[in-house]
Amino acid sequence: MPRVEFRPGRLVVGLTGLAVAVVYGGGAAGAWDAAWYAVVPLLCGGLGLAAAAGWAGYRLRRRRAARAASTESTGAPASTSGSHAIR
Numbered sequence: 906m907p908r909v910e911f912r913p914g915r916l917v918v919g920l921t922g923l924a925v926a927v928v929y930g931g932g933a934a935g936a937w938d939a940a941w942y943a944v945v946p947l948l949c950g951g952l953g954l955a956a957a958a959g960w961a962g963y964r965l966r967r968r969r970a971a972r973a974a975s976t977e978s979t980g981a982p983a984s985t986s987g988s989h990a991i992r
Contacts, residue, residue, distance in 0.1 A: 910966070911962070912959070913958040913961070913962045914956065914958045914959025914960075914962060915955075915959075916958075917951060917954050917955035918952065921947070921948065921951025924947055924951065925944045925947060925948055925951075928943060928947065
């Protein structure tokens, strides 16, 4: 079992942040001429993709938890004999 649960949304946010840093770092170092507004589409697209990945990961974790809970019989009610339950 993994020690840390995989969160794809956080991975995409981190990669987006690194990409923005590379664009600004390259512009500051003089490797290329990047306008200040060049990262806006990169940032918006990356955050939108991260939100979609986070939602998909959340749904996957919920489905996995529901499947595990349905296979366990610990929460099942005890069966009673006869047609009427004893109160």
